[in-house]
Amino acid sequence: MNGYSIVSLISLCCYLLMFTTFLAARKSQRIVRSFLVLLAFMILWSWGSLFMRTEQFPSPYFWHxxxxxxxxxxxxxxxxxxGDFVGVYNTRRRLFWRIVFLALFVVNYFTEFMIPLPEITHQGSNVIFQYHYTNWIYLVFFLMLLVAGDIAWMVMAKRKKDPQIMVTLRPLILGICILFLGHFLSTIPFFLGVPMDIVSGVLNAMFFIYALYKKQIFRVTMLISKENCYLISLFFGILLLSNVGLSLQRWLSISYHLEPHEILVIVGIGMIxxxxxxxxxxNSFLNNFFLQDEQMQSSALADYSSQVTQLLRVREVFETLNTLVQNTLKNWSVIxxxxGQDQMIRMAYSSNPLDAFDLHLDKEHPLVLYLNEVKTISRWEDFKKTSLYRGVWENEKQIFASxxxxxxxxxxxxxxxxxxLFFNSTQDQKPLQKDIAFLQSILAVTSVxxxxxxxxxxxxxxxxxxxDTGVYNRKYFHELLEEKYNEYKDSSLALAIANLDDFRLYNQLYGQKEGDLVLRVVAHLLKTAVADQGYVARIAGKEFGVILPGYDILSAxxxxxxxxxxxxxxDGLMPFVGHVTFSAGVCASPYLAGSCRELLSNTEMAVSGVKRSGKNGVQMYSEEIRTRMTTKAGHHSQYDMYASTIYALTAAIDAKDHYTFSHSQNVAYYAKSLAHEMHxxxxxxxxxYEAGLLHDIGKIGISEYILNKPGRLNSxxxxEMKRHVENAVDIIRHLPAMEYVVPAVISHHERYDGTGYPRRLKGEDIPLLGRILCxxxxxxxMISKRSYKKAMSVYEALQILDEQAGRxxxxxxxxxxxxxxxxxRLQIRYSNQDTERE
Structure with a gap:
């Protein structure tokens, strides 16, 4: 047996394996019968090629x-x-093509115009078969192309009714292309004698097997039945021994001088x-190449059980279940x-992101009553046949239909x-009974x-x-704000903060119980106003944050x-006894805030603006928008109220550090001028300006020795020197109407590159007023003389500012x-003091 005969032998074994497999399939289906006929032609083709190449009785030309x-x-x-695969049954055309190609065979049998008899050459023990084709061979290819065109027309007509048909036809089309290419190559002189047509035929059949498996015409387990393996192995062994038997007998007789009966026993044992x-x-090859359905589903269920029991989110459970269903049942998906906590059943997951069914089922809903009765997986058609289905609202029936x-x-x-769980198929595919049993087996695991x-x-x-209030707390508010900011950074996200006015005084006047009632009422009003379009949180004792995805600043x-x-x-008949107001600030990204921190900082700044200007109002962060709106008048700075206190504090610092007072005045002047320059x-x-006056007020708590030390400070x-920032904030917090300067004061030693203190903020996360103060x-x-350095010139100071820009x-x-x-356009102010240290 030469190498090319082995190719024919392997192809014949593959076809026999497929044929015996489909003999055990559902032959009542037309597609199975047509595939069996197709395999029969392939078996004749390969069988004839094998017996021709091995010169079996009666002659090679007969098998040709x-x-x-x-x-x-x-x-x-x-x-x-x-036609059977796509569901087009045109009997006349089928009969026509059968007659055409049968006639073609008869004509070729008598004329040999298209496919001549092979030229047989013996080279020692090898036999070479060569075909010398004429141009008439292309008539066969032309007729094959006509059949392919007819098939394409049939498929395109079917595609208009079922656009998904091309998905299932892809492996068939690829198999046909491979088969056609193999036959074409066999006509080229370079491949003379090489059975390219036989090899391409086997590959083509493999693709057809895959397409039928995807269409669930048969189960892969039929391929690896013991009967198939025994049959193919025995057939393969007989063919091998029949071709090497004579050589083996001669070798045993000459080399070991064995008798014929001894050789027969050895050959028999070798055969076994x-x-x-x-x-x-x-068997090993098929088991490794094709996983049995039962093993695959069992393994998938085991993996699913170990994975899903570790999940802690409802959506993750449904996502994992949907992945399992799609991997095992292919075109099926889960809704x-x-x-919920309100005892209503609502949609929690769909594989289609466009699904947003407005459907909620209570415990008396007909579907809920039906499922409580059957307690297992059920066909939707069975539910529709019950009397309970008549109690479903028409709009709900439309939702179920969609x-x-x-x-x-x-x-x-x-x-x-x-x-x-609702199971549906994207291709109206009907599951097998084993698939329904598999779905039933996953319900218990999914329930747990x-x-x-x-x-x-x-x-x-x-x-x-x-x-206390039933809204989100501060910790979750910050998590949610970060999440929604990232989600809506390309659209719009509004943030509002409402701070109750004089709430401490309200508690003192009416008691803690009344104060708690006010908090609950405000929380209820905010939740009602926001509904399901936003999120409300209590972010401080008397302060609420409202996150509004998709809102612009005016709507907020x-x-x-x-x-x-x-x-x-x-007329609101509010249950609390005193007069209650709040001061609220509003900001929106991305137009008025370049980061989540800046959004929060700007909103807090807007709240401070309302507090400073008389409370009881709502103010937008953007001055340009705010001035176009009708707002309350009389917004004046509260600095004058605490001027004497601040002066006393700075005077106390002056006793320890003579530079601080004049330095603060200079910084306030420069800061206001720079803010004006930046529009x-x-x-x-x-x-x-007020933040500049107060930014170093915390130095009152720093040791006089450190403030006036002439040399370099140790670590x-x-x-301790860096603590003056937190000290300043602690002092300002005791001046309630001055809280608006805290963001600027606490961040005036932050660095743009994130290496500053005390919070190591970076870039635009640093409040703008803090960046100005810095x-x-x-x-x-730099331009002032200190106890530990000389004064720089203005030119040198500006050069350092320019070099450190961005750092x-x-x-x-x-x-x-x-x-x-x-x-x-800016007057440079110099100080004669020399003892401050930054």
């Missing part, structure tokens, strides 16, 4: 004609198969051993409904319905996992709720004004400050 008959009948077989070896090799539900399954925990996830999520949310301001109006309404509002100019002394504070320190300082602030000085 058998092979050609199988080959020429293949196009007609393919046409019938494709060879068959056993071939069986194990074939999951879950029981979901394309085919099966519905309940999820129970301790005999209580906690969820519902869903129950655990629901308990965890309840505990998770309880840990993130403020128990309007919402907060309505809440404030309801809070003060005489900030008059209100922000006043804020940064411990430097750490520039002017450093400039005044220590905000580049925009530096550019504006240098521009003012270069254009002589």
């Amino acid at each position: 004609q058998v092979s050609i008959f199988g080959l020429l009948m293949l196009p007609a077989g393919y046409y019938s198969f494709f 051993l060879l068959t056993i070896v071939l069986y194990f090799l074939l 999951g409904f879950c029981l 979901m394309r539900v085919q099966f519905v399954a309940p999820l129970f925990s301790e005999n209580h319905l906690i969820g519902i 996992a869903l129950n655990n996830a629901q308990k965890y999520e309840r505990a998770y949310m309880e840990a993130r709720m403020d128990e 301001k309007t919402l907060m004004e309505k809440v404030l109006e309801q809070l003060q309404s005489k 900030l509002s008059e209100e922000l100019e006043n804020m940064v 411990e002394e430097y750490e 520039v002017v504070d450093s400039f005044d320190a 220590q300082f905000d580049p925009h602030c530096v550019d504006a400050f240098i521009r003012m000085i270069q254009e002589s």
Whole structure:
């Protein structure tokens, strides 16, 4: 047996394996019968080729004609198969192509015009078969192309009705292309004698097997049955020994001088051993290449059980379940409904992100009653046939229809319905009974996992709720703000903060109980106004934060004004006894805030602006927008109220550090001028001016020795010096109406590159007023004489500011400050004091 005969032998074994497999399949299906006919033609083609190449009885030319008959009948077989595969049954055309190719075989048998007899050459023990084709061979290819065109027309007509048909046809089309290419290559002189057509035929059949498996016409387990493996192994062994038997007999007789009966025993034992070896090799190959359905589903279920029981989110449970279903049942998907804290069952997951079904089921809903009765997976059609289905609302029936539900399954925990699964198919594919049994087997595992996830999520949310008011707490507010900022950074996200006015005094006048009631009322009003379009949180004792995804700043301001109006309404019949107002600030990203921190800082700054200007109002962060709106008048700085206190504090510092007082005056002047240069509002100019006066007020708590030390500070002394920032904030907090300067004061030693103190903020996360203070504070320190350094010139100081832009300082602030000085629009102030240390 030469090498090319081995190719024919392998192809014949493959076809026989497929044929015996499909003999055990559902032959009542037309597609199975047509595929069996197609395989029969392939078997004739390969069988004839093998027996021709091994010169079996009666002659190679007889087997050549058998092979050609199988080959020429293949196009007609393919046409019938494709018709059954796509569901087009045109009997006349099928008969036409069968007659055409049968006639073609008859003509070729008598004329040999198209496919001549092979030229047989003997080279020692090898036999070479060569075909010398004429141009008439292309007539066969032309007719094959006509069949292919007819098949394409049939498929395109079907595609108009079923656009998904091309997905299932892809492996068939690829197999046909490979088969056609193999036959074409066999006509080229370079491949003379090489059975390219046989090899391409085997590959083509493999693709057809895959397509039928995807269409669930048969189960892969039929391929690896013991009967198939034994049959193919025995056939393969017989063919091998029949070709090497004579050579083996001659070798044993000459080399070992064995008698014929001894040789017969050895050959028989060899036959048995060879068959056993071939069986194990074939069985191992098929088991590794095709996982049995039962093993695959069992393994998938085991993996799913170990994975899903560790999940702590309801959505993750449903996502994992959907992945399992799609991997095992292919075109199937899951829609999951879950029981909520309000005892309503709502949609919690869908594989289609566009699904947003407005459907909620209570415990008396007909579907819930039905599932409590059947307690297992059920066909949707069975539910529609019950009297309960008549109690479903028409709009709900439309929703169910849009979901394309085919099966519905309940999820129970301790005999209580906690969820519902809807199974649908994207290709209207009907599952087999084994698939339904598989779905049934995953319900118990999913029920346990869903129950655990629901308990965890309840505990998770309880840990993130403020128990006094029923809204989110401060910790979850910051998590949620970060999450929503990232989600809506390309659209719009508004943030509002409402701070109750004089709440401490209210508690003192009416008691803690009344104060708690006020908090609950405000929380209720905010939650009602926001509904399901935002999130409300209590972020401090008397302060609420409202996150509004998709809102612009004007819409957010309007919402907060309505809440404030309801809070003060005489007709609102509010249960608290005193007069209650709040001061609210509003900001929105991305137009008014470049980061989450800046959004929060700007909103807090807007709240401070309302506090400073008389309280009881809502203010937007943007001055440009705010001035176009009707707002309350009389917004004046509260600095004058505490001027004497601040003066007394700075005087106390002056007794320890003579530089601080004049330095603070200079910084305040420079900061206000720089804010004006950067086109900030008059209100922000006043804020940064007052922050400049107060930014070093914390030095009252620093040791006089450190403040006036002439040499370099050691690490411990430097750490104590850095505490003056927190000291300043602690002092300002005792001046309630001056809280608006805290963001600027606490951040005036932060560096733009994130290496500053005390919070190591970076870039635009540093409040803008703090970045302004950082520039002017450093400039005044550099041009002033100190106990530990000489005064720099203005030119040197500006050069350092420019070099450190982007590292220590905000580049925009530096550019504006240098521009003012270069254009002589800023008066340089010098100090004669020399004892301050930064």
